[in-house]
Amino acid sequence: MTGQEIEELFYRDVLDRRWWGVFPDGLEVVDKDFPETSNIYQLMPVCAKIALHMAGELPRVVFSKNAYAMSRFDSVIMNPEILSMKVSEKIRSEVFFGQYIHQLGHLCFSRGRYEHFHCTYQQKYIIHLLEDRRIEGRIVKAYPGYYYYLRAARNMVYVMARIRAEKDLRFADLEDVRWNYLATKLLYPELLSDDIFVERLYSHRNRLAWMDEMLDAVKDYAVLEPHDVYDLAKKISARFLSPKEEEGPKMFNFYSKVMMNLPLEVEGAPVDMDVKILDDLFLDLTKSLDLTPVSDVQERQRQQGRKREGNPLSGRYRELDAPEGGVDEMVMRRAKELAAKIRLNFLTFQAKMNKSCVFYEQESGELDEDELYQVHFNSQIFLEELPAPSALLEVVVMLDLSGSMVDEHKLEMQLVLSVALAIAFDANPDIRFSIYGHRVKQERVEIVKFYEPGKRLNLKKLFSQEGMYVNADGFAIGYGMQKFRAHTQNKLLFMISDGTPTVAAGNMNPRIHVREMVREAARQGITVLSIGISNFEQSDMYDEFIPYSGPEVTMRLVQWLRRKFSNIADGATF
Numbered sequence: 001m002t003g004q005e006i007e008e009l010f011y012r013d014v015l016d017r018r019w020w021g022v023f024p025d026g027l028e029v030v031d032k033d034f035p036e037t038s039n040i041y042q043l044m045p046v047c048a049k050i051a052l053h054m055a056g057e058l059p060r061v062v063f064s065k066n067a068y069a070m071s072r073f074d075s076v077i078m079n080p081e082i083l084s085m086k087v088s089e090k091i092r093s094e095v096f097f098g099q100y101i102h103q104l105g106h107l108c109f110s111r112g113r114y115e116h117f118h119c120t121y122q123q124k125y126i127i128h129l130l131e132d133r134r135i136e137g138r139i140v141k142a143y144p145g146y147y148y149y150l151r152a153a154r155n156m157v158y159v160m161a162r163i164r165a166e167k168d169l170r171f172a173d174l175e176d177v178r179w180n181y182l183a184t185k186l187l188y189p190e191l192l193s194d195d196i197f198v199e200r201l202y203s204h205r206n207r208l209a210w211m212d213e214m215l216d217a218v219k220d221y222a223v224l225e226p227h228d229v230y231d232l233a234k235k236i237s238a239r240f241l242s243p244k245e246e247e248g249p250k251m252f253n254f255y256s257k258v259m260m261n262l263p264l265e266v267e268g269a270p271v272d273m274d275v276k277i278l279d280d281l282f283l284d285l286t287k288s289l290d291l292t293p294v295s296d297v298q299e300r301q302r303q304q305g306r307k308r309e310g311n312p313l314s315g316r317y318r319e320l321d322a323p324e325g326g327v328d329e330m331v332m333r334r335a336k337e338l339a340a341k342i343r344l345n346f347l348t349f350q351a352k353m354n355k356s357c358v359f360y361e362q363e364s365g366e367l368d369e370d371e372l373y374q375v376h377f378n379s380q381i382f383l384e385e386l387p388a389p390s391a392l393l394e395v396v397v398m399l400d401l402s403g404s405m406v407d408e409h410k411l412e413m414q415l416v417l418s419v420a421l422a423i424a425f426d427a428n429p430d431i432r433f434s435i436y437g438h439r440v441k442q443e444r445v446e447i448v449k450f451y452e453p454g455k456r457l458n459l460k461k462l463f464s465q466e467g468m469y470v471n472a473d474g475f476a477i478g479y480g481m482q483k484f485r486a487h488t489q490n491k492l493l494f495m496i497s498d499g500t501p502t503v504a505a506g507n508m509n510p511r512i513h514v515r516e517m518v519r520e521a522a523r524q525g526i527t528v529l530s531i532g533i534s535n536f537e538q539s540d541m542y543d544e545f546i547p548y549s550g551p552e553v554t555m556r557l558v559q560w561l562r563r564k565f566s567n568i569a570d571g572a573t574f
Contacts, residue, residue: 002086003085003086003087003088006085006086006087006159006163007087007088007091009159009162009163010087010091010155010156010159019154019189020136020137020140020147020150020222021137021140021141021220021221021222021223022220037089037093040080040083043083043093043096043097044061046097047061047097047100050097050100050101050104050146051076051104052470053143053403053441053469053470054101054104054105054107054108054139054142054143054403054469054470055104055107055108055470055502056402056440056470056471056502057107057502059075059076059104059107060075060076061075061076061077061078062075062076062077062078063077063078063079063080075103076100076103076104076107077103078096078099078100078103079099079259079262081262082095082096082099082156082262083096085262091152091156094148094149094152094153095152095153095156097149097152097153098149098150098151098152098153098154098156099153101139101146101149101150101153102132102135102136102139102150102153105135105136105138105139106131106135108135108138108139108403108404109131109134109135109138109139110131110135113226114127114226114229114230117226117230119230119233120237122237122240123230123233123234123237126182126233126236126237127229127230127233129182129183129186129187130186130221130224130229130232130233131229132186132187133186133187133221134221134222134224134229136150137220137221137222137223138222138406140222141222141406142403142406142467142468143403143468154187154188157187157188157255157258157259158188158190158191160258160259160262161188161191161254161255161258162191162194162196164258165191165194165196165197165200165254166196168254168257168258169196169197169200169201169254170200171200171201174204174207175240177201177204177208178208178211178239178240179240179253180201180253180254181201181204181205181208181211182211182236183253183254183255184197184201184254184255185211185212185215186215187255188255210239211236211239214232214235214236218232316444316445316475317444317445317446317447317475317479318441318444318445318446318447319447319449320446320447320448320449321448321449322437322448322449322450322461322462322464323461323464324458324460324461324463324464325460325461325462325463325464325465326460326463327459327460327463328415328463331412331415331416331419331463332419332459334416334420335415335416335417335419335420335423336420336423337420338416338417338420338557339419339420339421339423339424341558342420342421342424342557342558342561343424343427343428344558366382393430393431393432393488393490393491393492394431394432394433394484394485394488394490394491394492395421395425395431395432395433395434395491395492395493395494396433396434396435396436396480396483396484396491396492396493396494397418397421397422397433397434397435397436397494397496398436398437398438398473398476398477398479398480398493398494398495398496399414399418399435399436399437399438399448399450399465399496400414400437400438400439400467400471400473400496400497400498400533401437401438401439401446401448401465401466401467401468401469401471402439402440402467402468402469402470402471402498402502403467403468403469403470404467404471404498404499405465405467405498405533406466406467410467410498410533410534411465411466411467413533414465414496414498414533415462415463415465417496417531417557418435418450418462418465418496419459419462419463421433421435421494422435422450422451422457422459422462423459426457432453432485432488433451433453434451434452434453434483435450435451435462436448436449436450436476436479436480436483437450437465438471438472438473438475438476438479439468439469439470439471440469440470440471440472440475440502441469445472445475445476445479446469447479450462470502471497471501471502472501472502472510472513473495473497473501473510473513473514473541474501474510474513474514474516474517475513475517476495477493477495477514477517477518477521477528478517478520480493480495481493481517481520481521481524481526484524484526489525491524491525491526491527492526492527492529492564493521493526493527493528493529494529494531495528495529495530495531495542496530496531496533497530497531497532497533498532498533498534499532499533499534501513501514511540511541514541514542515540515541518541518542518543522543527544527564528542528543528544529542529544529545529546529560530542530544530545530546531545531546531557532545532546532547544560546560
């Protein structure tokens, strides 16, 4: 088939957007301005930016013709022949980016999710097919702009499958039919209505009705959690023939074979892949972040013998006002229940803090009888009782808005916490608070302002939380530290996150960067509390943290607040 014929088929067959599930339009998430060239040295720096955007790391890239057949979640595996296909450079680059984004999706949403499940080889293969569908749904929900490129990659496989079907769509036995029907139903269901597929595959449908029933029950693959995928894979696997455990099924289906054997649609030899140069390009890109630790800035200025001029962090942050989101009534109900429990602790705190201040040795006021003996030589024998000042506690809440938060209901958990804290804080005049979200977009730390002191609390803004890009918790702490007033005695900084930060200063380990910022906060009299969603390990970063893995966070948070407020009130000075 000629390149023109391939392109005509590519553009004519528009895949149903609903295949990915319901997701928002990609407004300003990413433009279609990627290089329209198949020059690998122009494409790979863009791939590096995509990797930092989605995964917060620069993963290993493996160039292999067996890319579609390799069932791995630890590398980005690409078929180099895509860049030599008999189509325009525009289509080549779009398909290449789409396949790269798909592979990154496995790193973001599949890696580390299935190791604790005991799976046969057969089940692993089915899981991988299901994951192909699930992770693309997760990608377009987290990064809607990438839909354009995922669609291009899927459409190319779809076109190649139609071209090759007449010659290559053959099956050895019923088991082979089952594997290919499963792959088609999951990945390219549109093909089931194509004549050749109706003739050679769909004709077996009566014997595969059980598969339709299982798969049709899934309305949106993006909402599945890993344990759901595992359970579904076990059910499907139980209906297949059981190979020997050590053998497993062949890791191939019709679609993987099509993309592994592209020479008929490829012009010339595969492009030259100089892995060393590509690695250098990736490393050079990391330098563009230019994130220098605060301590380094201060030390450099001390060595130069001059004072710090302004705030060294100010140029790194881009502040945005949060828009209003739709209120989820179930989430709101859970948040109000938690807020009520938190406010009970505030009552104790407030009772202790609202005590009077007694000023002794005054020239007027109430007579201090214990000082009457001084009346002949000292007239300052009076005392005066005044109410304690308010707003003796300041709280800053920093919310994780990185892409990993879209997985496993993490945003919902964070939303419940943030709304609950906002309701509880807003009801107490002795507490001054603010709430921000943070993520890293390219070279800037993006700060989303949900609430700041002196403004009306609008809970709808908190319901606009979205997960995208990567997180730099060390810089988020640095930003939060700037929001406290110097004269406030008691300062609390809440960090709510789902795990390991991915961006830090220079070549510094992001976890070490967080630790340094926590220590700097302590030196400034700021207590940092981390609430870790999904119960991740935090002891190397935070002195005080609460794992958030379920309802117990309510009890743990309330207990921590009770102790903290009590200590603050008991130690208050006036």
